[in-house]
Amino acid sequence: MSENVLVVAFDGLDKELIEEFELENIRQEEFGSIDNQTGMKNIYTSELFASFITGTNWEEHGIEGLNKWKDSRGEILDTLVPKNLLETKRGLHRVRETLKSALDAEETKWEKEDLKVDTLFEKIDNSRPIFVPGYNPSTFWTIEADLRPLGFGKTPAETMEHYDTREFSHRKEKLFSELENEFIPARDFLMMHFHRSDTFHHLYGDKDANYDEEKLREMYNEMDELAGEIKEKALEKGYDYIIFMSDHGLPAKIGHNENAFYSSNKELFLDQTPKIMDFHDKVLELVE
Numbered sequence: 001m002s003e004n005v006l007v008v009a010f011d012g013l014d015k016e017l018i019e020e021f022e023l024e025n026i027r028q029e030e031f032g033s034i035d036n037q038t039g040m041k042n043i044y045t046s047e048l049f050a051s052f053i054t055g056t057n058w059e060e061h062g063i064e065g066l067n068k069w070k071d072s073r074g075e076i077l078d079t080l081v082p083k084n085l086l087e088t089k090r091g092l093h094r095v096r097e098t099l100k101s102a103l104d105a106e107e108t109k110w111e112k113e114d115l116k117v118d119t120l121f122e123k124i125d126n127s128r129p130i131f132v133p134g135y136n137p138s139t140f141w142t143i144e145a146d147l148r149p150l151g152f153g154k155t156p157a158e159t160m161e162h163y164d165t166r167e168f169s170h171r172k173e174k175l176f177s178e179l180e181n182e183f184i185p186a187r188d189f190l191m192m193h194f195h196r197s198d199t200f201h202h203l204y205g206d207k208d209a210n211y212d213e214e215k216l217r218e219m220y221n222e223m224d225e226l227a228g229e230i231k232e233k234a235l236e237k238g239y240d241y242i243i244f245m246s247d248h249g250l251p252a253k254i255g256h257n258e259n260a261f262y263s264s265n266k267e268l269f270l271d272q273t274p275k276i277m278d279f280h281d282k283v284l285e286l287v288e
């Protein structure tokens, strides 16, 4: 039987905090961890979502980490300071950063044109991606507008206010106009990505810089409320499977911690911990 599947990603939402704050909507009937390390090179958003939608890892799909170079200046930098040396020799990071600004090399986000293999969106006819990293990231994120106000002396609260009014509300609108549109039936596969939780973590959830448990609790509850609203609308519309997930957890010294979660309103992997690449086959199995 063909099922209609909705996946909603809450970037960086940390499994340990979901449990600590006892979120009721985010934790559905099946709730568990995602293995976001097996086969992955980095615990970074673009690479992780590219793996989710292709069922392969960076060696096959071609997306590594978070960003790619905007032009050939960055590629020169890679020749001067090879990436494989960066992983072993920490001092090279500073050299690389200096060269990066000397060359004026800029980074941007990976997207569909960079993928070397097909994704769920090519394989499933009636599918739609809304701001999926590694595929069709939002312009706001691509131009790195999230935390930029801080560099202009704005406070974390002002930065978050700017984010919420320009980006978070825009993403919500995209999803709800799809779910509430009477003329669009439930799709075979709809995938939505919210980046708000990760942006918030970088302002209030970094254990080495600015950890604020109360602020985090408030944001987690807001995300839980949103999840409840989405679930209600999606069920009404005829979605059979509602899957919530994250790609990683809180910021860490390099990248993010591994605390990714998933939840499903119906049995999915039972008590096995899925690798992030395993969702691709599972979704295909459900929609076929």
Ligand SMILES: [Zn+2]
Pocket (backbone or CB within 6 Å): 011, 012, 044, 045, 198, 247, 248
């Ligand atoms: Zn992420």
